[in-house]
Amino acid sequence: MTVLTNTPDRHRLTLAQYWICLCGIVWREALRFIHQRERFISALVRPLVWLFIFAAGFRQVLGVSIIPPYETYVLYEVYIAPGLIAMIQLFNGMQSSLTMVYDRETGGMRTLLVSPFPRWWLLTSKLLAGTMVSILQVYAFLLIAWFWDVEVPPVGYFLVIPALLLSGFMLGALGMLISSLIKQLENFAGVMNFVIFPMFFASSALYPLWRVKESSPFLYYVCQANPFTHVTELIRFALYGKVEWGSLAVVAGCAVVFLCGAIIAYDPSRGFLARRGGPSGG
Amino acid sequence: MNDAALLTQAANTAGPAALDVVGVGHRYGARVALRDVNFSVRPASFTVLLGLNGAGKSTLFSLITRLYAIRNGHIRILGHDVAREPGAALSRLGVVFQSRALDVDISVQQNLIYHAALHGIGRRQADEQIARVLTLVDLTDRRRERVNNLSGGQMRRVEIARALLHQPRLLLLDEPTVGLDIKSRADILGHVRRLLQSGIGVLWATHLIDEVGDNDDVVVLHGGRVLAKGAVGNVVTATGAPDIGSAFTKLTQADTGAGAGA
Numbered sequence: 001m002t003v004l005t006n007t008p009d010r011h012r013l014t015l016a017q018y019w020i021c022l023c024g025i026v027w028r029e030a031l032r033f034i035h036q037r038e039r040f041i042s043a044l045v046r047p048l049v050w051l052f053i054f055a056a057g058f059r060q061v062l063g064v065s066i067i068p069p070y071e072t073y074v075l076y077e078v079y080i081a082p083g084l085i086a087m088i089q090l091f092n093g094m095q096s097s098l099t100m101v102y103d104r105e106t107g108g109m110r111t112l113l114v115s116p117f118p119r120w121w122l123l124t125s126k127l128l129a130g131t132m133v134s135i136l137q138v139y140a141f142l143l144i145a146w147f148w149d150v151e152v153p154p155v156g157y158f159l160v161i162p163a164l165l166l167s168g169f170m171l172g173a174l175g176m177l178i179s180s181l182i183k184q185l186e187n188f189a190g191v192m193n194f195v196i197f198p199m200f201f202a203s204s205a206l207y208p209l210w211r212v213k214e215s216s217p218f219l220y221y222v223c224q225a226n227p228f229t230h231v232t233e234l235i236r237f238a239l240y241g242k243v244e245w246g247s248l249a250v251v252a253g254c255a256v257v258f259l260c261g262a263i264i265a266y267d268p269s270r271g272f273l274a275r276r277g278g279p280s281g282g
Numbered sequence: 283m284n285d286a287a288l289l290t291q292a293a294n295t296a297g298p299a300a301l302d303v304v305g306v307g308h309r310y311g312a313r314v315a316l317r318d319v320n321f322s323v324r325p326a327s328f329t330v331l332l333g334l335n336g337a338g339k340s341t342l343f344s345l346i347t348r349l350y351a352i353r354n355g356h357i358r359i360l361g362h363d364v365a366r367e368p369g370a371a372l373s374r375l376g377v378v379f380q381s382r383a384l385d386v387d388i389s390v391q392q393n394l395i396y397h398a399a400l401h402g403i404g405r406r407q408a409d410e411q412i413a414r415v416l417t418l419v420d421l422t423d424r425r426r427e428r429v430n431n432l433s434g435g436q437m438r439r440v441e442i443a444r445a446l447l448h449q450p451r452l453l454l455l456d457e458p459t460v461g462l463d464i465k466s467r468a469d470i471l472g473h474v475r476r477l478l479q480s481g482i483g484v485l486w487a488t489h490l491i492d493e494v495g496d497n498d499d500v501v502v503l504h505g506g507r508v509l510a511k512g513a514v515g516n517v518v519t520a521t522g523a524p525d526i527g528s529a530f531t532k533l534t535q536a537d538t539g540a541g542a543g544a
Contacts, residue, residue: 013369017402024399028385028392035387111383111444114347115400116373122400267351 013117021117022125029129033136043092043137044144047084051145055080067208069240081150082236083205085138086228089168090196092134097175100126101266120263127176127259131168138164156239163238167231170251173258174227180265203229227254298361300325300452300483301346306355308341308506315341316506319355323452323483323499328475330494331487332530333503339487340380342503343456347377359452373401376445380456382437386430390421390440393429394447401448408447415443419473435466442473453477456487467493491527500526502533509533 033040055077070078100109100123112122142150142157152160178195200206202219203226213220223229230247237244301323308316316338323329333339344350345364346357352365362370384393391412398408416422419439429437438458445453455474459467471493474484486493494500500517502510510517510533514526523529 013402020399020402020404024396027399028396031388031392032385108383108385110349110379111397112400113349114372114375114377116369117400117402118369
């Protein structure tokens with residue numbers, strides 16, 4: 001039998017081991033995603049309803065002028081597609097982050113957190129894994145949208161990947177930060193009402209900001225300050241092979257700030273059980 | 283003296299304790315959950331953390347595993363301080379939590395590969411370790427089975443296999459037999475006791491007296507305080523009780539009475 005007291009000192013983790021850890025977390029998230037088909041379908045239904053019903057209904061009402069990155073008039077469905085992609089990532093980020101926060105005393109997060117890797121690496125890997133899943137959802141959406149005449153230049157389907165990685169990561173970190181800090185957000189309905197809907201509607205996802213400015217300058221500035229606007233624009237320009245540098249800077253900066261805040265705020269000892277007086281078991 | 287006894291003797295005399303808990307306290311707001319808790323777990327020893335529900339066992343486990351920040355006292359695993367050297371400490375620790383933490387939608391092997399990755403163990407080495415730990419818990423034939431299809435006892439054994447995958451030198455089990463039938467309980471206890479031969483230290487939290495063996499060490503935790511600790515025989519003798527069950531009752535009733543009188 002192996003004498004464990006003679007096992008080598010394994011606590012100095014190498015870069016290769018960090019990589020193995022990251023790959024393992026992403027792989028597990030992908031497996032979970034494959035086994036939860038209903039989650040996949042429900043994640044697709046939401047943006048498709050917007051695309052098939054809302055956009056069709058408002059096509060005539062909300063005309064869109066020629067604005068970058070578009071070089072000609074586009075259908076309203078084409079205009080809102082980037083916003084709907086961002087919406088997929090927003091929902092996915094919020095949902096997975098909320099699970100991470102409220103699972104920290106029980107379930108899989110405990111297993112994750114007793115790993116010898118630094119907590120910042122574990123949480124970053126987990127956020128990245130959630131982002132990968134959201135990208136799969138985005139491509140499924142783009143495929144269906146293609147049949148609905150929502151087409152982008154072929155190269156855009158590849159060039160959008162870095163934008164999706166960054167935006168998904170930023171939205172996931174935001175979700176983790178918010179749900180770690182705000183006690184009242186103890187269920188997804190709270191997040192929907194107070195985070196997702198305000199972020200989505202006060203952005204350029206559904207209408208160009210120059211139109212918002214015409215009706216309400218104040219709302220225009222609110223939309224400009226909303227990181228979701230910049231996520232939408234980053235994705236919109238990337239789909240057409242262009243970079244919106246201002247949005248890139250905002251999204252990257254927010255990703256760093258939200259991630260740092262989330263890592264600090266994500267302390268299992270400040271979770272539900274701690275607030276309710278400790279675990280019930282023993 | 284046989285090989286196992288020699289190994290045990292060597293493990294007991296050389297190096298730091300598998301676990302050192304020194305002056306640990308914890309509060310949930312105004313409520314004190316743990317107060318000045320002190321005890322050690324020797325390598326190659328089976329230590330039972332005995333306490334009723336609410337005694338503070340799970341809180342203590344959360345502190346040892348760094349899920350909760352240690353604000354009072356120190357916890358060392360093989361000499362590595364959990365708060366200051368968490369990586370070194372946790373790489374030597376295997377844990378089986380009270381609530382099951384397996385992904386039931388995927389197979390036993392996939393759960394174990396995931397755990398191996400969380401310890402930086404690559405696929406090839408993971409495959410070897412998985413074969414080893416599944417043999418230890420007699421589940422080699424269920425390797426590709428979905429966890430959902432296993433019985434409660436088998437799931438627990440998978441969790442033990444998972445906790446052993448990275449060759450820890452301290453194994454924590456938080457009430458691992460809760461909800462299992464008599465045979466499954468005996469199986470799991472037997473599997474874990476056999477691990478002592480490899481030099482691993484075991485801390486087994488329970489409220490079930492019949493899980494305490496005559497040769498074990500015991501730590502009696504009640505109301506967040508350690509009421510007694512040491513070899514089972516010594517604790518029984520010190521309390522003047524006929525057996526560990528009576529000793530436990532005597533200790534906890536005396537403490538409850540003292541608490542009520544205070």
